[in-house]
Amino acid sequence: MPLNCTVAVIGLGYVGSCIAATLATRGAQVSGIDVDPGLVSDLARGESRSHEPGLRETLAEALAAGRLEVTTDISVAAAADVVVIAVGTPVRDDGSLVDDQLRAACLALAPQMRAGQLVLLKSTVPAGTTRSLVRPLLESGGRTAGVDFSLAFTPERLAEGTALADLATLPIVVGGLDEASTRAAADFWRQALDVAVLPQDCLEAAEIVKLADNWWIDLNIALANELAKFCALYQVDVLDVISAANSIPKGNGSVNILMPSVGVGGSCLTKDPWMVWMSARQHGLDIRTAPAGRHVNDGMPEYTAGIVIDELTAAGRAPETATVAVLGLAFKNDTGDLRATPVRGVVTALAKAGAQVRLYDPLVDGAQAERVFGIRPTPALDEAVRDADCVAVLAFHREFADIDFATLPVARPCLLLDGRAYYPKETIDMLRVQGYRYRGIGR
């Protein structure tokens, strides 16, 4: 398929907007479709709701070149050679898929479909969903998958903060309904993104690859978090242990324990292991590791708040009279994304203990933060930390690396709680000289 093909991207949220803008700058003629008219008009002006590095510039370039149009009108999908579906796929508390967005997108697309199209599902789904849900919904328009159109599942594996670089480099996994679908999908991504393609035998294999990645990541972080708690019992620095433990070869790499932290958030790692668990359960298989990882990681915000409360108490400062300044509200470094942020659990637990909590995050929209935390963030760092008994760095954005702790107007001694900064030992020694007591997760 030539790179100058036409592509429709259905769902222009975080993933869809990155894909639509990228494909347009790679030469495709892209129609981006979303049911949210406010989002569509923002994107039409080149405004992205996420702080993804490079996304605004890529959108601007795609729009200026006339290669990207955004609309709420699904009928434009009729003209596309390739249709990419990237709508949201949240799960309920019991791990079952909330399939409303996927159903609505497929039902709206079905009557627009024409012979020869290639439909690619990007949204993360429980194993079996492309075959048992997406296929029949698309066929409700009268076209038959594998005959009139090709169908493949090609998961999105990009990570927030590095999305555009990931799109340009990560191998793409492709599993088709049949061999022709797999081949068509593989050819499309190879040409469009110039990346390696990993063809799979079937739809389900590709669906499971995506789930396996996030199952592994979440479980590995859970291991790191429990290792951190274990190290804390012996006043051992967990980062030293991880660094040394990771030095032995294993499989085709080495032991690779990830980093402990204040917790796991975002829209993927918090739900995908539950999709695994529920898919398995529906087939009578009880998977135990996926829920174990989730429970451990979900407990980290409370564990982190517990460190703050214990340290303040040990220093003779009753939590009810203490002020805690939280720097970094997002679920990971260098994003403003508050979806399922573990910082919320820390703030809730500290407030419950009676502490006065102030919030500061230059990447987060103030009104949105107020909705999530019930506290309006403080616009200036100095104001946030003034006379604070504890500064808790819970997302370590790049700009926080420039903070001069020596000049911050905190109360001294002040507790510095490191939830995700992983300060090196020299910095910790310097902080002590500057009047801070340091505690990290497992440090």
Ligand SMILES: NC(=O)c1ccc[n+]([C@@H]2O[C@H](COP(=O)([O-])OP(=O)(O)OC[C@H]3O[C@@H](n4cnc5c(N)ncnc54)[C@H](O)[C@@H]3O)[C@@H](O)[C@H]2O)c1
């Ligand atoms: N966020 C990530 O980092 C990430 C990474 C990899 C994979 N994924 C997966 O990609 C998918 C999308 O994730 P996201 O973070 O972009 O979600 P999102 O919630 O940001 O975006 C979903 C978009 O789909 C739109 N939408 C809903 N129903 C629609 C319909 N019927 N027609 C057209 N548009 C519709 C919504 O308005 C919204 O803009 C999910 O399955 C997610 O699990 C996300």
